[in-house]
Amino acid sequence: MRTLIRGGTVVTAGGAVRSDVLVVGERIAAVADGLDLPAERVIDAAGRYVLPGGVDVHTHMGLESAGTVASDDFATGTAAAAWGGTTTIVDYAGHDHGEPLRQGLQRWMARAEGRACIDYGFHLMVREVDDRVLGEMDALVDEGVTSFKLFMAYPGVYMVDDAAIFRVLDRATGNGALTVLHAENGGLIDLLVARNLARGRTAPLWHGLSRPASLEGEATARAIALAEVAGAPVHIAHLSAAPALEAVHRARERGVAASAETCPQYLYLSLDDLDRPGFEGAKYVCSPPLRPRRHQHALWEGLRVGDLQVVATDHCPFNFHGQKELGRGSFARIPNGLPGVEERVTLLFQGVLRGRIGLERFVDLVATAPAKLFGLYPRKGTIAPGSDADIVVFDPGVERTLQAATHHMNVDYSCYEGMRVRGAPELVMQRGQVLVEGGGFKGRPGAGRFLPRSRPAAPSP
Ligand code: URP
Ligand code: ZN
Numbered sequence: 001m002r003t004l005i006r007g008g009t010v011v012t013a014g015g016a017v018r019s020d021v022l023v024v025g026e027r028i029a030a031v032a033d034g035l036d037l038p039a040e041r042v043i044d045a046a047g048r049y050v051l052p053g054g055v056d057v058h059t060h061m062g063l064e065s066a067g068t069v070a071s072d073d074f075a076t077g078t079a080a081a082a083w084g085g086t087t088t089i090v091d092y093a094g095h096d097h098g099e100p101l102r103q104g105l106q107r108w109m110a111r112a113e114g115r116a117c118i119d120y121g122f123h124l125m126v127r128e129v130d131d132r133v134l135g136e137m138d139a140l141v142d143e144g145v146t147s148f149k150l151f152m153a154y155p156g157v158y159m160v161d162d163a164a165i166f167r168v169l170d171r172a173t174g175n176g177a178l179t180v181l182h183a184e185n186g187g188l189i190d191l192l193v194a195r196n197l198a199r200g201r202t203a204p205l206w207h208g209l210s211r212p213a214s215l216e217g218e219a220t221a222r223a224i225a226l227a228e229v230a231g232a233p234v235h236i237a238h239l240s241a242a243p244a245l246e247a248v249h250r251a252r253e254r255g256v257a258a259s260a261e262t263c264p265q266y267l268y269l270s271l272d273d274l275d276r277p278g279f280e281g282a283k284y285v286c287s288p289p290l291r292p293r294r295h296q297h298a299l300w301e302g303l304r305v306g307d308l309q310v311v312a313t314d315h316c317p318f319n320f321h322g323q324k325e326l327g328r329g330s331f332a333r334i335p336n337g338l339p340g341v342e343e344r345v346t347l348l349f350q351g352v353l354r355g356r357i358g359l360e361r362f363v364d365l366v367a368t369a370p371a372k373l374f375g376l377y378p379r380k381g382t383i384a385p386g387s388d389a390d391i392v393v394f395d396p397g398v399e400r401t402l403q404a405a406t407h408h409m410n411v412d413y414s415c416y417e418g419m420r421v422r423g424a425p426e427l428v429m430q431r432g433q434v435l436v437e438g439g440g441f442k443g444r445p446g447a448g449r450f451l452p453r454s455r456p457a458a459p460s461p
Contacts, residue, residue: 008045144452217243
């Protein structure tokens with residue numbers, strides 16, 4: 001099958017140029033202006049941007065947490081991603097204490113296989129570190145699971161100590177993996193949580209106030225120091241706060257291979273949302289928490305100048321009714337996580353319209369840089385001959401309102417309810433197959449493929 005996408009402006013991280021794109025089978029065959037070649041299908045993209053499919057490197061489809069399960073599974077969550085212009089996710093697989101990493105990975109593979117509508121890879125969340133686990137990591141890197149997340153938060157559940165983090169970083173200098181950190185000071189946070197609950201401070205706002213920005217800054221600086229001593233690259237997940245950004249900035253200035261991602265929720269939402277009346281603040285409980293509004297400016301600036309390289313979602317939705325409500329009476333029992341996989345591309349595009357980032361930088365943040373950093377480039381993340389034909393025809397002019405009534409994520413609320421936005425994916429294609437077109441979904445659960453990833457490209461300071 002040959003498809004010609006004609007007359008659009010092709011935007012890559014390197015520039016925006018009026019070009020036609022020829023897709024042959026699953027791949028992009030040619031990108032040039034005035035391509036006059038035979039094709040079974042011609043798509044008119046005049047007045048539209050032609051973007052690489054989005055790459056969201058932080059999702060949690062069907063994650064078990066706080067006695068419940070994230071409401072999007074691989075079928076619903078990846079369909080919603082496609083609606084929003086994302087054609088690749090890298091989800092976080094996990095293992096139980098004492099369970100081999102591989103066994104956990106196989107469980108996640110089984111959840112995704114036959115269900116995912118878009119292509120997917122996996123990181124692994126590692127709960128304990130010993131010689132056996134380190135050996136498993138070496139083998140998994142060879143098989144395309146090339147990044148591992150360690151937690152400095154959630155004592156007793158996920159948290160590992162500094163020595164364990166160092167051992168993984170040290171091992172990564174040999175096996176080539178990228179170590180991802182959830183950087184918050186979990187021990188101190190647990191103490192503050194217990195103290196606030198004992199004082200009767202049970203409302204969702206106290207989730208945020210129990211996890212101060214300075215403790216994210218401290219943990220981020222500590223993670224980077226460990227990576228510096230090990231001589232290994234490090235990636236900071238879901239960075240939410242100015243002190244953490246400052247730690248990344250200082251590290252990069254002195255030549256440390258540190259990278260970081262933020263998420264749309266930290267760019268658009270704030271502590272004020274956690275403080276909504278009644279129990280509504282529970283909709284906004286995630287970790288790290290939403291911050292006072294002033295942090296948003298710092299994060300946008302971090303995106304613009306390059307201290308932040310990636311925007312991912314940390315998509316981990318729980319319904320308000322029946323799930324977030326588990327925490328009525330104690331913010332500590334509210335399942336942590338927000339929906340967002342569908343809105344990421346559009347929300348970042350608002351940053352272009354508001355003059356915060358350029359068009360090419362937008363594409364870099366939502367597609368190219370995450371693909372490079374996590375070993376998927378140039379197969380994913382760009383529009384170039386030989387790359388997978390993962391393409392979004394994006395209409396920059398269309399106006400709409402974000403709302404739960406019309407979104408496709410399997411969750412009963414939208415964090416952005418009522419927000420007016422401009423721009424929407426008009427056609428979304430993966431490997432030459434149309435997934436979304438003309439307001440209809442044409443994808444299929446099971447069409448998504450597992451992506452073995454290369455060793456990540458070390459982040460350049
Ligand atoms: O609140 C969040 N982020 N939930 C998902 C799990 C994690 O910590 O990434
Ligand atoms: Zn996460």
